[in-house]
Amino acid sequence: MTSRLALSLASLVESGQLLARLSATGGERRIPAVTSRAIAVLASEGPMGVTALARRCHVSQPTMTEMVRDAIAAGWIRRLGPNARPKLVPTPEAVSQRIAQREAAGEALESRFTRLGARERATLERAAMILASALEAEHG
Template structure:
């Protein structure tokens, strides 16, 4: 069966609605999972580690922007993450006066453990889904990940990285 691209205004409106619903559902699911785990770690901590894992080392200001927090807030987050040995400061090769923040193997492990904990917390909510629903969820993840990867690549190209 040939694939049909979205070309009409009605298709675009349906896409817009679905994407909005997806973001809301995703945020809701994340909050439910975090509440079920009982973790006291800030969501900004996990978001910061995730940004570093996907984008690599970066300066504090860029990390704050990517994590959607203020620079003073990111300074506190990074201080705590350095104390936990989840991130480290490394010399910026472009500016000897500046530092970049990098994820450590211990931080990557902590992030993976957190993701595993979230998934484990959600399994009971989805234990009754069908194989078709699981396949649809898997395909949705693949589509979103591919678009997010394209967006990250485009952003990196625009910023000269």
């Protein structure tokens, strides 16, 4: 029998997928989700190589290699150093665009949640913190 926690997490996944679709905004060139995650990791944790970044973003090394190639071509990530295994850093423009994209996504969704009372909003904020903390725990 599936546990109550497993069912709740499955529901969160489905809701998260819907939230992602509803929050998509038009406009300028959108940073893809995995690239956005990589930019956030590099901005908060500093330069790292492809293998470490793949591990932090929970994707395979070949997937990250391809994403990095595309992100470099787009001007979102750059290599530091001339060596065979350079460290990667986000460009300032990518960091700014990621923040703007994140804020636009929140604004696109906000009207769907304005009817929530103060207690429900606090619960939602707490749930978001719990999820982030639980998902990042292994990298503490």
